[in-house]
Amino acid sequence: MPKVFYTQPDGSERVVEAAAGDSVMQTAVRNGVAGIVGQCGGVLSCATCHVFLAEENAGDFPPVGEDEDEMLDCAATEREDNSRLSCQLVLDDGREVHVTVPEAQL
Amino acid sequence: MTETTSVGTEFPFGPVSPDDAVEHMKRLLADRPMTKVTMPHGGDLWVVHRNRAAKEVLADPRFVREPFRTGERVVPFPVPFPDFLRTTLQFEDPPQHTKLRKLVQKAISPRRVREMRSSAVAFANELIDRMLARDGVHNLVAEYAVPLPIEMLSSLLGVPSSDREKFERWSSSSMSVAGASDSSAADMAELAAYMTDLIAKRREEPRDDLLSSLAHAREKDETLTDAEILPIAFILIVGGFDNTANFITTAVRSLLRSDEQRALFLTDPDGLAPTAAEEVLRHGGFETGNPVGAGGGLVPFVAKEDVLVDGQLIAAGEAVAIDPVSTNHDPATFEEPGRFDITRKDNPHLMLSHGLHHCLGAPLARMELQVGMSEIFKRIPGLRLAGEAEARSDVLTQPMTGLPVTW
Ligand code: FES
Numbered sequence: 001m002p003k004v005f006y007t008q009p010d011g012s013e014r015v016v017e018a019a020a021g022d023s024v025m026q027t028a029v030r031n032g033v034a035g036i037v038g039q040c041g042g043v044l045s046c047a048t049c050h051v052f053l054a055e056e057n058a059g060d061f062p063p064v065g066e067d068e069d070e071m072l073d074c075a076a077t078e079r080e081d082n083s084r085l086s087c088q089l090v091l092d093d094g095r096e097v098h099v100t101v102p103e104a105q106l
Numbered sequence: 107m108t109e110t111t112s113v114g115t116e117f118p119f120g121p122v123s124p125d126d127a128v129e130h131m132k133r134l135l136a137d138r139p140m141t142k143v144t145m146p147h148g149g150d151l152w153v154v155h156r157n158r159a160a161k162e163v164l165a166d167p168r169f170v171r172e173p174f175r176t177g178e179r180v181v182p183f184p185v186p187f188p189d190f191l192r193t194t195l196q197f198e199d200p201p202q203h204t205k206l207r208k209l210v211q212k213a214i215s216p217r218r219v220r221e222m223r224s225s226a227v228a229f230a231n232e233l234i235d236r237m238l239a240r241d242g243v244h245n246l247v248a249e250y251a252v253p254l255p256i257e258m259l260s261s262l263l264g265v266p267s268s269d270r271e272k273f274e275r276w277s278s279s280s281m282s283v284a285g286a287s288d289s290s291a292a293d294m295a296e297l298a299a300y301m302t303d304l305i306a307k308r309r310e311e312p313r314d315d316l317l318s319s320l321a322h323a324r325e326k327d328e329t330l331t332d333a334e335i336l337p338i339a340f341i342l343i344v345g346g347f348d349n350t351a352n353f354i355t356t357a358v359r360s361l362l363r364s365d366e367q368r369a370l371f372l373t374d375p376d377g378l379a380p381t382a383a384e385e386v387l388r389h390g391g392f393e394t395g396n397p398v399g400a401g402g403g404l405v406p407f408v409a410k411e412d413v414l415v416d417g418q419l420i421a422a423g424e425a426v427a428i429d430p431v432s433t434n435h436d437p438a439t440f441e442e443p444g445r446f447d448i449t450r451k452d453n454p455h456l457m458l459s460h461g462l463h464h465c466l467g468a469p470l471a472r473m474e475l476q477v478g479m480s481e482i483f484k485r486i487p488g489l490r491l492a493g494e495a496e497a498r499s500d501v502l503t504q505p506m507t508g509l510p511v512t513w
Contacts, residue, residue, distance in 0.1 A: 032452035039468055041165035041461035045204075045211050046468075070208070074215030076469075106216050106380075106472055 002091035006033045007100040020093040024086035025049040035101035042087035044068060048105040049086040050075040054098035058082065061089050077102035117141040117153065118401025127398035128444035131155070131432045139416035143401070148182035151425045153403045155432035157439040157454065159416035163426055164461035169407035171197045182425050184402050195341055195466065203462065209323050209330070210338055210466060213316040214262070219469040222258060226474060229257050230481040243492045246509040247355050250482065255350035255474055259342060262470070264308060264315025272300070273343065301339050305332055342467060348505050350471050354478040355506045357386040360393035360446065361479070362491050362511070367448050372487055375480035382448035383475040388434045388455035393446045394495065403427030404459060430456050488513045
């Protein structure tokens with residue numbers, strides 16, 4: 001079972017057990033993790049699922065696609081090198097992923 | 107009114123007290139995920155009540171809108187569905203939808219809206235200054251809740267300030283229930299002519315606004331035509347003026363009616379505005395004291411193939427819509443759904459929908475609602491109701507037209 005570690009801007013952390021095939025966004029929304037809205041349901045049209053992906057997980061997912069790149073420019077919190085839209089981070093079985101939630105999504 | 111205490115699980119149900127409505131929905135939600143109803147127009151429709159099932163439907167590409175757009179099927183709705191709305195983004199499916207949507211979304215992105223926030227705060231305060239200049243009873247809708255979104259959307263679209271008054275009329279005409287007003291068709295034609303003219307101007311002389319960027323959008327060598335831009339402008343005008351004004355009015359009204367939540371809000375209006383705004387969207391209508399009924403849904407979809415949702419088969423060709431009232435009061439999703447709690451953290455309400463067709467202006471609506479409620483209570487903490495609210499019933503969204511307040 002994949003696991004996601006969500007760190008809030010204040011430093012607090014929450015660990016959630018996910019289902020393989022779900023995204024980091026879906027896992028957050030289903031479990032009521034604060035700070036990830038996911039308004040568009042994962043179709044890359046809202047930029048409200050922005051997260052910072054931990055260095056150690058950088059190679060675990062396909063690189064930022066063209067559409068994701070464009071939408072990241074729309075995010076409420078300034079993007080950084082490790083910015084991702086969490087609806088694009090689909091979890092494999094057994095994966096442990098660490099992400100940090102940005103200051104604001106809206 | 108002795109029946110109201112013995113409500114069962116029927117749907118639709120007539121107006122009952124908000125508390126009874128919450129209880130009724132609790133039984134309904136325990137009983138089944140959705141109900142098949144026959145709409146006065148367009149025939150049968152599955153209306154989804156459970157929050158999770160609703161999100162499943164909204165995120166599933168097998169539910170489409172094409173048969174409504176082409177006219178192959180009449181939209182199942184409580185009133186005849188306004189024709190012009192069928193030509194908007196709401197009724198496009200991917201890939202055309204994706205292309206148009208992306209262009210607009212960038213212009214109303216969370217980032218862009220954050221940049222607009224300080225001008226919203228400044229304009230809200232101008233409106234409050236004008237109210238404070240005169241004692242007595244004021245109409246919060248006309249003096250505050252309507253002008254704020256009009257100003258923000260007009261500057262986003264690039265509508266000259268001198269023309270903004272016309273927009274108020276056009277925007278409510280566009281939502282008129284068919285036949286309710288003779289002037290509405292003429293108003294709509296006027297709006298279309300006005301926008302076409304403005305688009306032409308922006309094609310020639312682009313500025314830093316949405317119409318200019320749509321007129322000059324080149325998405326992989328494709329330019330948008332007037333016929334594509336016009337409906338986008340329409341949907342923004344309709345959603346942007348009317349709905350947002352209603353949200354702001356509901357926010358103020360519900361806080362004015364709850365001494366406890368208002369006292370809490372006044373301790374930190376800016377800090378509490380984000381969660382308070384979401385709670386107003388979810389539940390504010392219940393706090394205004396009006397009886398609550400249920401029977402409608404958001405704009406429907408049609409199933410392209412058989413889909414099983416929460417144990418219920420929705421057969422190919424059947425129509426399905428989300429009922430925001432019950433999905434926002436689902437005890438499986440919301441703790442104590444009947445409680446008005448402006449600090450509620452986990453609040454996945456569906457008032458702005460979800461998925462592919464979620465409210466295009468959601469970031470803007472949220473920002474305006476937050477600014478609208480916090481500025482007025484910061485400046486006039488002694489604000490109070492001075493009479494009953496008035497609403498228009500000849501308009502689809504039944505907007506409030508009057509809310510007398512004083513201090
Ligand atoms: S959920 Fe909308 S972009 Fe990720």
